[in-house]
Amino acid sequence: MKSHCWKLFSTLLYLSAFTFGGGFVIIPLMQKRFVQDLGWLTDEEILDMVAFARSAPGAVTVNVAVQVGTHIAGIPGALCGIFGTIIPPLLILSAISLFYDAFSSSFVIAALLYGIRTSVAIVVADAVAVMVGDIFRSKEYVRWGVMSVVFILSLTTSINTIWLLAGGTGIGALIAGRSRS
Amino acid sequence: MSALIFRFLYIGLFSIGGGLSAISLIQDEIVERLSWLTEETLVDILAIAEMTPGPIAVNAASFVGMRLYGIPGAVLATCACILPGCIISFLISRMNEKLYKNDRWQNGLKLLRAAVVGIILSGSLVILKNALYGEGSELNLLSVGCFFIGLAAYRYWKPSPMLFMMCSGVCIGGLHSFVTQFFLG
Numbered sequence: 001m002k003s004h005c006w007k008l009f010s011t012l013l014y015l016s017a018f019t020f021g022g023g024f025v026i027i028p029l030m031q032k033r034f035v036q037d038l039g040w041l042t043d044e045e046i047l048d049m050v051a052f053a054r055s056a057p058g059a060v061t062v063n064v065a066v067q068v069g070t071h072i073a074g075i076p077g078a079l080c081g082i083f084g085t086i087i088p089p090l091l092i093l094s095a096i097s098l099f100y101d102a103f104s105s106s107f108v109i110a111a112l113l114y115g116i117r118t119s120v121a122i123v124v125a126d127a128v129a130v131m132v133g134d135i136f137r138s139k140e141y142v143r144w145g146v147m148s149v150v151f152i153l154s155l156t157t158s159i160n161t162i163w164l165l166a167g168g169t170g171i172g173a174l175i176a177g178r179s180r181s
Numbered sequence: 182m183s184a185l186i187f188r189f190l191y192i193g194l195f196s197i198g199g200g201l202s203a204i205s206l207i208q209d210e211i212v213e214r215l216s217w218l219t220e221e222t223l224v225d226i227l228a229i230a231e232m233t234p235g236p237i238a239v240n241a242a243s244f245v246g247m248r249l250y251g252i253p254g255a256v257l258a259t260c261a262c263i264l265p266g267c268i269i270s271f272l273i274s275r276m277n278e279k280l281y282k283n284d285r286w287q288n289g290l291k292l293l294r295a296a297v298v299g300i301i302l303s304g305s306l307v308i309l310k311n312a313l314y315g316e317g318s319e320l321n322l323l324s325v326g327c328f329f330i331g332l333a334a335y336r337y338w339k340p341s342p343m344l345f346m347m348c349s350g351v352c353i354g355g356l357h358s359f360v361t362q363f364f365l366g
Binding site for chain 1: 193194195197202203229234237238239240243247248252259260262265266269270271275277288290291292293294295299300301302303304306308309311312313324327328331335342343345346350351352356358
């Protein structure tokens, strides 16, 4: 358990250092690491955690980390998850708040950030394609419908995510119940 | 100092649904009501938060805390801002373990997962758009080229994402600055 805690902490430490652009980036990365490499979670479990994390207040990444930690090693795990996730942004932002002017005008940093942004888009595109593919392969049309409607609404309107999640699940459950009976 | 902690506890408790709601809360509380930050600094923080890793609320808390009270301020503001979410997620996670065998709960979860994939998909399109369009409103062809070559390389060699992002980040960044420097003036 101690080695699990350490591995969780170090994994989240370096994943968190790469989550440019918010919670969406870290989720595919966590999925690859925790599901495929370490085998600690299943695909379904990580998606549940993301859904719960988005329904709870606060930063999605931190909320997912808490749940992964709890799942792996109880409360010590949750603490390892939290600290692993917040230490990189805390350090980076504290440093930047001191050297903001130098940071924002540096040519090298601008180029590097540009490169990393494109690379992150590549990794995310790859992981999301796999998730969407899984849903389409499942041959369950209610799931296709829920995914597409939530996708379109979330892209075109500014409805809060929590309503999209709750509504998608509720309406989907109603339709599924009716078609089965 | 306690005012700082309570403000960020409040922001942490009411920013449901991700970064955008946190931004509007920070705008209301920190900029307009308390004037701890000016409007311009907030825009700067958002720009920095875009460029740096980490959730936007954590970034803002670290930045504001550091400005006001140095390192203890940064640490306390950050912890305050994530604390409500952590507690609630922890409780949900425990509840889920109890309900796991319930059939109706399982069916609901199945659809919840589909809904989450829909949200992740739309979030990833935003990331893709930011990466490919850059600052301008036109499609940046160089970025598109880098994106597809990078994607092919990533799928072909299947490297670890971290290694890939570091190497290709440096390569694409270097290539981009080289091209813009020597060919486009």
